[in-house]
Amino acid sequence: MKKPKSKQLKLQTRTSEVQEIELLEKWIEFGKPESGSNPLSLPPLPAKSPVGRIDEDTYSQYAGCTKFQQLPLSKNTKDGVRQSGFKNMTNIQRASLPHALCGRDILGAAKTGSGKTLAFIIPVLEKLYKARWGLEDGVGSIILSPTRELANQLFGVLKSVGKHHGFSAGLLIGGNEYDEEKDRVNRMNILICTPGRLLKHMDTTPNFDCSELQVLVLDEADRILDAGFKKEVNAIISQLPKYRQTMLFSATQTKSVKDLARLSLKDPEYIAVDEEAISATPSRLQQKVMLVPLDQKLDMLWSFIKAHLNSRILVFLSSCKQVRFVYEAFKKLRPGIPLKCLHGRMKQIKRTFILQQFVEQRSVLFSTDVSSRGLDFNKGVDWVVQVDCPDDVASYIHRVGRTARYDSAGRSVLFLLPSEMKMLERLQEKKIPVQFDKANTKRLQSVSGLLAALLAKYTDLQPLAQRAFKTYVKSIYKQKDKEVFDVTKLPIDDFSASLGLPMTPQLRYLDRKNIDKKVSGESNLVPEVPVKKDSIKLLREKPTNDLFEESEEEELDLLKSKEVADGEEGIAADHLLPTTRVLKKKKLKINVHRPVGTRVVFDEEGNTLPPLATLADLSATDSALLDKDKVMKRYAEMREDMKTRDQEDKLLDRQRRKEKRIKEKNKYKRARDEEEEDDDDDEDDDGFSNKDTKKSKVYFNSDSEDEDGRSKVALKTDAISLAEQEELALKLLSSMNS
């Protein structure tokens, strides 16, 4: 809070502000870069050259300068920038700031992690300062972000760089208290928001007025302008004044004339600083692509994590359901490094907390594309692992861009299925220097069997695995780029088994006849080993260093890992013995030639007798036993008796398991309902948003896991059949006994 100023002091400040603004305007006017020019191509200004006014009508050059202090910026901004630790400008800042400070519309494109945020935050502050914008003037600038996390991050930068200005700023994102925002929103000068929440305020908050807006910024512009946000963005733009400055930034910029027309840009400056660069990704980023069959992705991921226990790893999967399953399952297997997960269905407070934790400690974060854009993890991400193929090249660029930011190095690896190899070509065509590698599979650790055991032990995991399976296949089915994503080439059954599922869930929308049961070349990476104690032992061995070249050695300490498993119940890998089918169902064969009668029998003196000797002895004394018919009858009775008991046992067991399953499901559903929020937001980036949430709630109650809303029926059938089954069992028993 600023101290209340005396009247005279206020007057003085105002006068000096007016003078400063006058000087800034003259300076800007004097050194305006030519429209269409690239300030980067100008020779850099000498470090010690005079800055600002030189004489009556002469000012220093600022186009081509390399330091923030050489720009025509207010003292408040300069102080904020300096105190935030920024001195020299990055290329995108050098190229765009001179144009943006003149009030021009900007279309800025530069690699991930190259400092685009300051390239629009600074002009926003300067524009409002020069317009002498005050609290009573309302909304002067809107900065749109596609995700809440990114909006939060931008808000942090704005607070830091703009701390000496007197503007009020607000963060409007889904998941925050709407009512509480409603009271404040009319008093905000700068709004950082996600499109859905902004539109909600525009539609429902009384007196919310943006008609005086000065600057509109779209961060990750191509994402905001794509089909996912189309309706919201069109509605927002229709409520904004046409006369304003507009700035669009992204690492993968839109050049679509239609998009630009929607925003009514006026002669925008297209600033693409890396267009001539050899690569479209940061130069310090090492990128690998690996061929991994679908049914071995989790083995590969597990082995990767075990080989990099000292790293901060960001793992991308294609949907919330994938994320949840892999996170829950791996957590129970305790890899020896903390695991976290992040997806659009989590409560906002938890999302923020998890990101905070990921920034602070080495860990593995399983995430959907919700964290693929814009996020800047302070201490750096060591590895970006894309387990599921990104939708397109742009999505790849943003995902890998979470590492190797600004001047730091980073590494990334992308797992591609044999059927997705077209993506490799696409990446190479777009100047992405990837190195194609075959993983050394000698010491690949298989987890499929362990997952099967986990699914049997923790019944709540099974529905997660089923959903992960279904959502993945559906996501491939729905992909537009059929050259890369071909659902008919997926080894469906092997994939299902690799998740530990006892049988392949039904996929009603797929014609299974068209899908090869065994897709050639899909399953040769790791020999299919039924998981026995031996393979479990493998998990305790040292992390494999030759699987991924640069692995950090670390002994797995299972005792220690107890502390890192997020305080939740976990079981060490070596406590697990697969209890259900492991990798392939094997028929139990009875060897009829097996020698029998190994039981040792003693006579009264303690001498051993040959097997069945007692019976032979008895038969000698009791001629009744020699009656062949009677013996046969007796055997038949015994067989019947055993059959009946077997039926009884089976029925009882089936009932017990069913009841347990229903109980577990209800319990799980309650927990899940608490976790899922009835979100009003805009930005679940997981591909299957609200509609899917509603569906999945229904799925959860169902045994059949049907994709087209049949689950309720299935549930009902289940409930009836339980009572009916008892009756049926009794009938069956009595009919067998009679």
Ligand SMILES: Nc1ncnc2c1ncn2[C@@H]1O[C@H](COP(=O)(O)OP(=O)(O)OP(=O)(O)O)[C@@H](O)[C@H]1O
């Ligand atoms: N001039 C600068 N000097 C030093 N560090 C900078 C400078 N500008 C930005 N940075 C730092 O570089 C990192 C990346 O910046 P920023 O998040 O703005 O990148 P970006 O280009 O927006 O990335 P993305 O495309 O992923 O959104 C941040 O940690 C930021 O603090």
